[in-house]
Amino acid sequence: MCHMFFITVLVLLGAGLAANSEIHSLTCIYTALSKPDGTPGIHKFTAMDLLDGRAIEYYDSESERKVPKQEWMKECLSAEYWGKGTEEQWLESLMNRKRQNDSVVHVLQGMRGCEGKMQPDGTLKFHRAMHTYAYDGHDFLSFDSKNKFWIAAIQEAQLTMREWDSDQATKERIKRYLENVCIKWLKMFLVRGGKQLEEAPPPVVYVFAKKAKVETNLILTCLATGFYTKDIIVRIKRNRRVLAKEDGLMSSGGLPNGDDTFQRRDHVEILKSDLSTFICNVTHEATNISVKKLWGKKLCCFSFVSFLSLD
Known part of the structure; x- marks a missing residue:
């Protein structure tokens, strides 16, 4: 399903049946903190699955469970899926590379997904891929799915960019998800979530x-x-x-x-x-x-x- 590079949160989004010219998006946004900051409701890791900006699934490191945000999502996936979830601890290695300690809270944010455009014959065609990271509020890295390479937004991201660019297998997997698997899931939920739009x-x-x-x-x-x-x-x-x-x-x-x-x-x-x-x-x-x-x-x-x- 959604083979995230750093997260195992599955991005499964739904939409209603739409007009032929409508573009739908399936995205996962996530935030990782270097350490808890003590603020109620702010977790070390959170992930939210969105359809056209509408939350359909949620996960955080405190509950460690995936939670459906729409009733129809419960019916689409098995009870096993809504069990315990995990996320990889990858922020620490990035901080070490930037020679930062844990005296202050550092934040890494990401967004990954795709857009599909409905065609006159009712098929959904890949329109655009999105896969970006921001560190401490600044753009950090983004992935060019068409050409299969990483783009560093700042100098500090160069080392990570070169390391990730050397992993051809992972880049192929990310491209396949963004341009194919993501669209297949979105297409399926255009039908599964159709009643939501009708109402x-x-x-x-x-x-x-x-x-x-x-x-x-x-x-x-x-x-x-x-x-x-x-x-x-x-x-x-x-x-x-x-x-x-x-x-x-x-x-x-x-x-x-x-x-x-x-x-x-x-x-x-x-x-x-x-x-x-x-x-x-x-x-x-x-x-x-x-x-x-x-x-x-x-x-x-x-x-x-x-x-x-x-x-």
């Missing part, structure tokens, strides 16, 4: 304005929230023309709400005296939902009138 709520859309720093201006905001998956199209129209970055449009991108759903907030600064018609148009392809909201010229939060909502 996913549509986005709730608000359009409102508040005062800007410039007295003659307003900040017009379009907010879409409560949806899954995170990919969503948000457009603010002024008299039917879609506003862009050149018009001062800014976007938060897809952000987690904390309840397994996502939100996105786009805003633009306009004149108070502008009599144009402003419409927020939101399209969520995963659930085939399109929502339009007309700004009702009112100030402050969630002042809006419904213009049109299409299933």
Whole structure:
């Protein structure tokens, strides 16, 4: 399954059936500390499996058990899988190489996974691989799966890069996982987790304005929230023309709400005296939902009138 180079945590992620153009990601993020720092809830090692930014599996060095974060994950894997897990102690050797002692806490973070793009015929095609490390908050190493070599982000990573580059068998195994095995698992869970997407709520859309720093201006905001998956199209129209970055449009991108759903907030600064018609148009392809909201010229939060909502 997921033959991690340094971790044995299995990356098994699920997604719902998606629109043909949708890209899904299957990733594992993990953090290792050189020693416990005494902070409650902060463990020497943690790993989290994510689908499109949504947690589906969790492991930490205190419980030493893999925990499903979604009900359907329990049904997909055997009871033996959800038993005791392990992680290798590899941070110590890296610290020794950097000639650091354990007087302070050092942190190594990693992210590994793949992206798959749904094709018109319903197949999932490899899109991109991700395999990176950061040390004490700075980029450290990354793996180029296409060309099968490691890239050192800083001088201190050169020695590790040369050592890992000499291990051809491991590089072949990592490439095979990232470009093939990872996509196979993702493809399987597109089907297994399909019901989750079918039951996913549509986005709730608000359009409102508040005062800007410039007295003659307003900040017009379009907010879409409560949806899954995170990919969503948000457009603010002024008299039917879609506003862009050149018009001062800014976007938060897809952000987690904390309840397994996502939100996105786009805003633009306009004149108070502008009599144009402003419409927020939101399209969520995963659930085939399109929502339009007309700004009702009112100030402050969630002042809006419904213009049109299409299933």
